[in-house]
């Protein structure tokens with residue numbers, strides 16, 4: 611299995627595997643899209659493959675396809691959000707010995723989103739596990755994970771992927787070279803987000819909203835701008851859309867100074883550059899940053915959108 615931009619971490623895991631010392635319970639902490647799930651699968655290969663996570667044997671290939679019977683993704687089994695009944699059911703299955711081999715690995719993704727009742731059930735399991743059981747956890751932040759659990763796992767911090775490695779990964783997935791470069795730069799090397807955009811997932815929708823907002827900005831269309839910003843359902847989506855919008859506005863500024871638009875909204879950047887002065891664009895950029903970063907703006911999203919419009923297009 612190829613791990614992009616994770617050489618140091620891979621080496622640590624490989625060295626542990628050679629000595630037979632991979633911890634029974636591993637926690638990968640890092641940003642969503644940084645490769646935590648891929649690392650979880652890599653650990654599964656280190657435990658189960660007879661040839662050092664070769665990546666080509668049937669065991670490794672089944673793990674990569676999420677099809678190995680002894681590698682269990684608990685969150686997915688629980689319908690993607692740790693429904694309690696299914697969670698108990700998944701845990702009760704831990705008394706059944708592995709199908710093949712000596713190891714059965716349970717992967718708990720996003721364990722920082724679990725509620726206390728899940729964590730309690732989990733704690734019982736990892737306190738005295740059967741000898742064939744192994745666990746991998748992933749999370750964004752360890753802050754909300756109880757010390758009782760943290761003390762029983764070995765944490766590895768997962769670094770973000772450098773944009774060059776991300777670009778290579780996308781090319782290996784069959785994305786053409788220029789698209790691979792554009793996406794990896796735009797999304798700062800986040801392979802997960804890049805793949806989401808390519809699959810037309812949530813991230814793609816946020817980018818589309820940001821482009822609509824930028825187009826409206828270029829037309830001085832306050833109503834269109836408000837409408838595009840109001841497509842988001844929550845604070846996180848709203849902030850992310852504003853971040854994408856700031857990238858387009860920043861490109862407009864670059865165009866103004868004779869540079870090139872490089873983000874996904876080139877046409878929109880040029881329209882903004884044509885319609886506004888440098889001072890105007892700088893003011894828009896400030897407003898976009900303020901709204902994207904400022905969680906303490908104690909306004910609902912519709913009001914926040916209106917606030918941005920009033921700052922970005924004050925003449926309306």
Ligand SMILES: [Zn+2]
Nearest residue numbers: 659664667670
């Ligand atoms: Zn293998």
